[in-house]
Amino acid sequence: MGESLLQASAPAGPPGNCRRVRPVSSARLTAGLLAGFSGMPPQNTPQRPLHSWKEIAAYLDHSERTVRRWEAMEGLPVHRRHHDRQDTVFAYRHELDAWSRRRTREPRRAMASPGESVAPTETPANGYLVEHDAITRVMHCYIAGARAGDAELMRPAFHPEATISGYCQGVEYNGSIQHVWDWINANGAAPNLQPRFARIEIIGTIAVVHLEVQGWSGRLAGANTRASDVFTLLKQDDGWKITHKLFHWHDDDAA
């Protein structure tokens, strides 16, 4: 996992700052004082960002899986630094706090379906934008799961009867979506994924998304490989679901 590397490279900050403390302002202030920044008032201390999923998870007092899901589906503000070898994540406490407040204030419309949860900003009035945003949120579940090497993050994005097709190292591959989940878990983290939406086309109750994904890595993906993915989606009562993933690995231009 990339976390150990991230941990190793993260600068040594003040110990124990705000760990296991829910982001409530009064509690945080107390925690900050208790943490004791060498006698400096916490308000005047430039805050060190949280430098890993582990730190972000600890700050929000939830599991890493949960906070990754929040990033994918609910717009948790997590930033990325791109490096040659390994991308790193970081987050600002004030942004996480603002996100938490907003999330508490706005009741979530679709608790039953994580893929359809309310966007962090106000819902667009335009019907097309609503559908477009709902689809990109579903796709971000896939991306988050791929990045983390955790199939649970992407499972809500898929229709239970979804299938996959494509060529892997020259061998044709067809099967249930379970194969994708098994592959994602076996592959492990791919922290440098660089996904781009090449096409999103919505036709009433169906949609097609062409995703170009560069920077794949992991035990099965190899180093810095590229995939072209075409997803077909269906709009159900509980939101958009991926029914099919068609992929092409660009084996030729692997670094």
Next chain:
Amino acid sequence: MQSQPYLTDYDAIVQTLQLYLDGSRQGRSEVMRPAFHPDASFFGYAGGQLAVGIAFLFSWIDRNGPAPHLEPRFISVDILDSIAVVHLEVGGWSGTLAGAGVRMSDLFTLLRTPDGWRIIQKAFHWHG
């Protein structure tokens, strides 16, 4: 032909879809079956009900019967190496099940196999 791989793929894809259209026009699923991959899937709402599985399509085509006035248009043909996406708009649907003069939007995904391009999924939106 080797010097024009794009045109070769494009024309082969259109030919595969032509089998689908011929079968739809004639109301005979056996005409379109060769266009589909054995593992092909099928998704969409027909009359408000979710229809799943390629067997549903073949059965529907046979029960619908001829639809001689189909007017297909290729909206997009995107080829990404071994995979492709085709958006087809088909007007003028008719038949026992389709009714008269209805329109269907189809998204086909295709896979290049040793036997040629095959439809691996058809997703549709029925404009009721």
